[in-house]
Amino acid sequence: MPDISRKRIRRATIIYWLMLFYIISALAWWFISLQKQSRLLADYKLMQLSATLDDASSPFSYQEGYKAILADKRTDSIKHLSEGLFFLALIIIAAVFVFRSVRRQFKLQQQQQNFMMAVTHELKTPISVARLNLETMQKYSLDPEKQKRLIRTTLEEISRLNFLTNNILTASQLEGGGYQFSMEDLDLSDLLKDCLQDFRNRFPERIFSEQIMAGADVKGDPLLLQILINNLLENAIKYSPKESPIEAALKKTDSIIELKIADEGPGIPDHEKKKIFTKFYRIGSETTRKAKGTGLGLYLCSKIAADHNADISVTNNHPLGSSFVVRFFI
Numbered sequence: 001m002p003d004i005s006r007k008r009i010r011r012a013t014i015i016y017w018l019m020l021f022y023i024i025s026a027l028a029w030w031f032i033s034l035q036k037q038s039r040l041l042a043d044y045k046l047m048q049l050s051a052t053l054d055d056a057s058s059p060f061s062y063q064e065g066y067k068a069i070l071a072d073k074r075t076d077s078i079k080h081l082s083e084g085l086f087f088l089a090l091i092i093i094a095a096v097f098v099f100r101s102v103r104r105q106f107k108l109q110q111q112q113q114n115f116m117m118a119v120t121h122e123l124k125t126p127i128s129v130a131r132l133n134l135e136t137m138q139k140y141s142l143d144p145e146k147q148k149r150l151i152r153t154t155l156e157e158i159s160r161l162n163f164l165t166n167n168i169l170t171a172s173q174l175e176g177g178g179y180q181f182s183m184e185d186l187d188l189s190d191l192l193k194d195c196l197q198d199f200r201n202r203f204p205e206r207i208f209s210e211q212i213m214a215g216a217d218v219k220g221d222p223l224l225l226q227i228l229i230n231n232l233l234e235n236a237i238k239y240s241p242k243e244s245p246i247e248a249a250l251k252k253t254d255s256i257i258e259l260k261i262a263d264e265g266p267g268i269p270d271h272e273k274k275k276i277f278t279k280f281y282r283i284g285s286e287t288t289r290k291a292k293g294t295g296l297g298l299y300l301c302s303k304i305a306a307d308h309n310a311d312i313s314v315t316n317n318h319p320l321g322s323s324f325v326v327r328f329f330i
């Protein structure tokens with residue numbers, strides 16, 4: 001986190017605690033003053049009562065008067081205490097609410113900064129690589145093998161760029177309500193097979209296993225569902241070792257179609273399993289942070305799943321890694 005943000009958070013935290021301390025002290029002071037006042041009033045009334053002892057015509061006995069004054073004092077104390085406690089509870093509820101929303105705001109701001117940095121980096125790298133490759137081919141007459149290699153890496157970089165811009169555009173369109181859904185009857189089995197084939201071509205060194213039931217028909221937007229599958233496959237590639245296999249499965253029951261993408265990477269700690277679906281969230285662990293990313297992929301997946309009457313979750317894969325499951329309720 002940049003130094004300026006850290007300083008701002010520290011300053012805001014100090015002001016917050018000082019304000020809270022001041023408000024609670026003022027409340028305590030108010031309570032003590034009221035108690036003092038009611039004690040003085042009771043003393044004054046007792047003095048007046050003693051004076052009436054000399055007055056033989058008074059209809060009240062001293063004992064009755066004394067009891068009434070003490071009862072009044074006790075009622076006042078209970079009233080002040082309950083009012084004080086009520087205000088204290090209100091102050092604490094408000095303080096917790098403010099604290100949590102400010103902290104959430106700071107976190108989001110920090111994640112947005114990280115996202116901007118990541119996006120800038122992710123956009124610049126493929127552009128520079130593609131430019132360098134094209135310039136090399138323009139300047140030198142390379143042998144066909146070298147030329148082929150340069151073209152392949154350029155295409156890879158362009159497809160990464162395409163993937164990233166698609167994610168950003170789709171996320172912002174889905175959020176802003178500007179996305180034109182084209183819901184149609186489609187065969188999820190075919191779509192998954194096509195995506196897998198695309199990944200096999202892009203990553204010929206990786207092992208993909210598949211168990212795909214035929215005829216898993218859903219009503220959905222083909223482009224969005226392709227983005228969902230691609231994000232899960234892209235993560236499985238990104239976060240698992242090169243030599244480990246990636247499993248894709250699709251099965252269907254009467255009411256549910258279940259799509260699973262599992263890998264044998266580092267897995268996801270239990271306390272992060274829900275958070276990874278929030279916008280811009282990236283796990284802070286060094287193993288996963290080394291990989292490039294923006295923290296937008298799984299957020300987009302959960303949004304797409306919700307738009308297709310589906311839910312998405314992650315569990316531990318066995319013996320290791322993570323297993324992402326999307327369940328379509330049909």
Ligand code: ADP
Binds near residue numbers: 276281
């Ligand atoms: P990105 O991959 O661009 O960082 P995502 O939203 O796709 O963003 O994922 C959020 C975080 O969840 C990632 O930063 C990573 O830490 C974690 N994650 C996602 N998929 C996996 C996976 N298959 N294995 C381990 N960690 C994962």
